[in-house]
Amino acid sequence: MMKVIVDLTIIPIGVGLSLSKYIAECEKVLASSNCKTQLHANGTNIEGEWDDVFAAIKRCHEVLHKMGTPRIFTTIHVGTRIDCDQSMDDKIKSVQSKLT
Numbered sequence: 001m002m003k004v005i006v007d008l009t010i011i012p013i014g015v016g017l018s019l020s021k022y023i024a025e026c027e028k029v030l031a032s033s034n035c036k037t038q039l040h041a042n043g044t045n046i047e048g049e050w051d052d053v054f055a056a057i058k059r060c061h062e063v064l065h066k067m068g069t070p071r072i073f074t075t076i077h078v079g080t081r082i083d084c085d086q087s088m089d090d091k092i093k094s095v096q097s098k099l100t
Contacts, residue, residue, distance in 0.1 A: 002050045005088055008057060009033075009043035012064055013034045013071040022069060026060040036086060043075075049082075049086050 001002055012022045027044065030037045033056035034047030046053050057076070 002080055003085070004048065004050045004053050005075040005086075006046045006057075007043055008046055008052055009075045010060055010064070011073045012069040013073055015069050022057075022064055022067065025063050025067065029059045029063055030056050036088065045088050 010023070010026055012019055015022060027037070027039060030044060030046060034052045035056055037047075037048050038045040040080070046056065048056075057074070061072055061074070
């Protein structure tokens with residue numbers, strides 16, 4: 001198994017200007033997965049096992065299409081490492097410790 005940290009941005013297209021109800025549905029999908037998530041202003045960070053994370057992303061697409069979204073544009077930044085076990089929190093704390 002491979003642990004992964006993903007920065008996910010999903011943009012429903014063809015549903016109008018307000019996207020929050022669609023993003024909320026994706027957040028529900030992610031919350032029900034075996035992944036740790038952290039919503040931010042332009043997307044969501046996801047931490048978990050590779051297969052779990054990508055299954056959740058696929059489910060987000062399925063849910064949005066079922067809601068009537070004709071098109072979805074998604075960007076995904078993926079990070080893995082094998083030299084240590086590092087979480088999203090660890091990465092944030094590492095940067096914050098250097099700010100003082």
